[in-house]
Amino acid sequence: MYDFGLPFAFVVSPKPMLLTREQIEDIAHLARLALQPAELPVYQQSLSAIFDFVGELDRADTANVVPMAHPLAGQSQRLRPDVVTETDRHEIYQRNAPQVAAGLYLVPKVIE
Amino acid sequence: MNRVSIHTKTLAQLSKGLRAREFSSVELVRTFLDRIDAHQPMLNAMITVMRDQALTAAQAADRELAAGRGGPLAGLPIVHKDLFCTEGVLTTCGSHMLDNFVSPYDATVVAKLKSAGAITLAKSNMDEFAMGSSNETSYFGPVRNPWNTDLVPGGSSGGSAAAVAARLVPAATATDTGGSIRQPAALCGVTGVKPTYGRVSRYGMIAFASSLDQGGVIAATAEDAALVLREMSGFDPNDSTSVDMPVPDYVAGLDAPLAGLKIGLLKEFFEKGLDAANEKRIREALAVYQRLGATLREVSLPNLPLSVPAYYVVAPAECSSNLARFDGVRFGHRAKDPRDLTDLYERSRGEGFGAEVKRRIMTGTYVLSAGYKDKYYLKAQKVRQLISADFKRAFSEVDVLMGPTTPTPAFPIGAKTADPITMYLNDIYTIGANLAGLPAMSIPCGFAASLPVGLQIVGPHFSEGKLLNAAHLFQRETDWHTRMPEAFK
Numbered sequence: 001m002y003d004f005g006l007p008f009a010f011v012v013s014p015k016p017m018l019l020t021r022e023q024i025e026d027i028a029h030l031a032r033l034a035l036q037p038a039e040l041p042v043y044q045q046s047l048s049a050i051f052d053f054v055g056e057l058d059r060a061d062t063a064n065v066v067p068m069a070h071p072l073a074g075q076s077q078r079l080r081p082d083v084v085t086e087t088d089r090h091e092i093y094q095r096n097a098p099q100v101a102a103g104l105y106l107v108p109k110v111i112e
Numbered sequence: 113m114n115r116v117s118i119h120t121k122t123l124a125q126l127s128k129g130l131r132a133r134e135f136s137s138v139e140l141v142r143t144f145l146d147r148i149d150a151h152q153p154m155l156n157a158m159i160t161v162m163r164d165q166a167l168t169a170a171q172a173a174d175r176e177l178a179a180g181r182g183g184p185l186a187g188l189p190i191v192h193k194d195l196f197c198t199e200g201v202l203t204t205c206g207s208h209m210l211d212n213f214v215s216p217y218d219a220t221v222v223a224k225l226k227s228a229g230a231i232t233l234a235k236s237n238m239d240e241f242a243m244g245s246s247n248e249t250s251y252f253g254p255v256r257n258p259w260n261t262d263l264v265p266g267g268s269s270g271g272s273a274a275a276v277a278a279r280l281v282p283a284a285t286a287t288d289t290g291g292s293i294r295q296p297a298a299l300c301g302v303t304g305v306k307p308t309y310g311r312v313s314r315y316g317m318i319a320f321a322s323s324l325d326q327g328g329v330i331a332a333t334a335e336d337a338a339l340v341l342r343e344m345s346g347f348d349p350n351d352s353t354s355v356d357m358p359v360p361d362y363v364a365g366l367d368a369p370l371a372g373l374k375i376g377l378l379k380e381f382f383e384k385g386l387d388a389a390n391e392k393r394i395r396e397a398l399a400v401y402q403r404l405g406a407t408l409r410e411v412s413l414p415n416l417p418l419s420v421p422a423y424y425v426v427a428p429a430e431c432s433s434n435l436a437r438f439d440g441v442r443f444g445h446r447a448k449d450p451r452d453l454t455d456l457y458e459r460s461r462g463e464g465f466g467a468e469v470k471r472r473i474m475t476g477t478y479v480l481s482a483g484y485k486d487k488y489y490l491k492a493q494k495v496r497q498l499i500s501a502d503f504k505r506a507f508s509e510v511d512v513l514m515g516p517t518t519p520t521p522a523f524p525i526g527a528k529t530a531d532p533i534t535m536y537l538n539d540i541y542t543i544g545a546n547l548a549g550l551p552a553m554s555i556p557c558g559f560a561a562s563l564p565v566g567l568q569i570v571g572p573h574f575s576e577g578k579l580l581n582a583a584h585l586f587q588r589e590t591d592w593h594t595r596m597p598e599a600f601k
Contacts, residue, residue, distance in 0.1 A: 024474075031432060031477040032439075032454070033470055034462030042467075043474060046532050050475055053533050054421040054488060060495045067493030068500060071309040071323060071549025072573060078352055092216045098446035105441050108452050
């Protein structure tokens with residue numbers, strides 16, 4: 001059991017790490033995060049512990065339970081009239097951009 | 113004007129003083145700016161100080177006040193957590209990713225408080241992207257707890273809580289995704305309110321987990337919190353989850369008698385793990401409520417123990433989606449000399465985000481990935497439904513729930529950084545209210561080994577007025593909220 005002296009005890013896994021180094025590299029790529037080699041074992045360990053921890057959710061009987069879609073029951077996504085409300089402020093917005101030319105955001109060449 | 117003691121006054125008292133012209137807004141603002149500067153090396157509570165803008169705004173406020181005009185917060189100083197976009201001002205979210213981001217617009221909260229007359233003095237330090245419970249994940253360094261500067265102030269709104277505790281400002285905005293208003297308020301001995309989901313606009317509040325994030329306020333007293341919350345709340349067409357309901361006058365309802373108030377004690381909050389001294393202070397606070405005519409009864413929320421694992425699926429999932437916008441193209445940090453577009457994305461994000469943010473993005477990416485969505489994400493949303501139903505059942509029997517805000521008082525800087533799950537469990541008592549979208553508060557209720565202890569009050573949706581009323585009457589009976597850390601008197 002995890003026992004941090006805290007109210008709720010959690011079952012600790014005696015199993016080997018849930019995630020492999022390759023899986024961490026895969027997740028990092030999906031998330032578009034370049035990791036340093038030294039970061040990989042750290043995330044392998046902490047993400048394995050986190051997935052073990054959240055595995056506690058399996059204990060709950062959720063048969064016939066509808067997943068929550070909104071914290072306030074009965075609220076639905078509001079629609080607004082399809083009218084133009086914004087003015088063109090691209091010059092102000094682009095002041096924060098790392099690289100801009102002629103009102104366009106610059107990125108490395110995508111199509112050869 | 114006695115500039116020595118003015119910082120000890122509440123927002124309500126300062127407002128009266130300004131209206132009576134006992135002192136000017138410029139004098140007031142300068143007093144607090146000087147305190148911010150004097151204590152910044154020790155506390156690190158701020159990321160950006162807006163001295164010139166604040167003094168200019170204070171001069172304008174003085175003209176309004178002299179003419180008998182001015183909004184409800186005219187001339188009063190405030191600080192914004194550095195995830196509220198502030199036009200023309202650096203808005204960093206505590207991250208290297210945004211350490212050069214000057215917001216092109218005001219968050220609705222910032223605009224509303226500005227139009228109510230409040231003067232923004234500074235942007236407060238915070239855990240990076242509000243991910244943390246100790247303010248140690250900030251790119252700008254940890255904030256220190258004014259009660260003992262070797263300890264954390266809590267997080268993620270650690271700068272706002274420490275600033276109010278040290279009276280560097282009478283009130284500060286904050287946000288709460290899993291406890292980020294209430295936990296630092298408890299650890300710093302101040303009053304914090306997390307409103308109902310949808311009560312305060314999220315427009316311009318840099319998103320972490322959109323179904324959980326909610327803006328609120330930290331102040332010295334419930335009355336001050338009510339003054340600010342009344343002005344921040346309300347419908348905003350720019351936030352699609354903003355609720356179109358009138359805002360009650362939270363200040364007018366503060367003195368309603370509590371006789372007959374039914375208080376539920378969450379059985380799960382008083383089980384193993386609650387620090388004995390904390391529990392003693394909580395029990396003493398409950399006795400105060402009994403003297404005020406409230407009745408106590410134990411209630412059980414059997415699914416509440418699963419709130420932390422449910423949160424650490426839902427919040428990272430939403431974070432991984434929200435933080436996809438930081439791509440090194442339109443704003444924020446960009447890596448040098450990218451080989452190609454993928455390299456640009458990956459290195460900009462790898463360099464721009466800190467360790468905890470990357471951990472949560474990866475957690476969220478995994479729980480939403482093919483083959484795992486049902487196992488983790490949908491399962492967590494079902495558990496969330498069960499937790500919400502538990503609260504609903506409890507509120508059919510009682511008016512409010514009370515218990516501790518945190519299991520222990522503030523802990524040393526560095527004590528919990530090695531193991532993320534130990535850190536995550538700091539929010540064990542606060543996360544439930546976020547999952548269910550409920551309003552909740554923390555108020556000071558005494559000390560354990562010279563450190564503040566927070567009493568948490570949770571109510572049904574849109575019961576902020578009742579919570580503030582209960583907190584205010586407690587503060588009329590006690591003086592914990594007036595205590596100040598010795599070094600900052």
